[in-house]
Amino acid sequence: MTTSTLQLRIRGPVTACEYRTTRAGMPVVEVHLTDTASGQAIHATHAYPDKSPANFIAARSLASSLRGQVAEFDATNPRFRAKRLDCDAAHIALPLQHHQSTRKDLE
Numbered sequence: 001m002t003t004s005t006l007q008l009r010i011r012g013p014v015t016a017c018e019y020r021t022t023r024a025g026m027p028v029v030e031v032h033l034t035d036t037a038s039g040q041a042i043h044a045t046h047a048y049p050d051k052s053p054a055n056f057i058a059a060r061s062l063a064s065s066l067r068g069q070v071a072e073f074d075a076t077n078p079r080f081r082a083k084r085l086d087c088d089a090a091h092i093a094l095p096l097q098h099h100q101s102t103r104k105d106l107e
Helices: 053-066
Strands: 007-021 027-034 041-047 070-081 084-093
Touching: 007 041, 007 053, 007 084, 027 053, 027 070, 027 084, 041 070
Parallel strands: 041 084
Antiparallel strands: 007 027, 007 070, 027 041, 070 084
16 A cells, blocks of 8 residues: 655745744744635644754744745645645745845946
8 A cells, every 4th residue: 555645836925924832842833825816725834843942043034034925835734624725834935036236246
């Protein structure tokens, strides 16, 4: 018997992003995306592996940088609900943004 996993690549505007800790004290980032036209919502949870100070700083920084941005992530373990998809986020990234520089030495 073989088992298969469903993995989705999701990209969209972040409507809300929260940093919290689990009861065990592990840092967690929750990302919420909503398609206003269809009313579909996606709630993704990204859990960090341990309670190290670096993970707390990374989670807090990620949550604050995602607010109002377009995010892209790999969703695993999807759970489908009415008008909502709950999933775990394996990797969350902001798409590359090219900023114009006024520095002449970078040209």
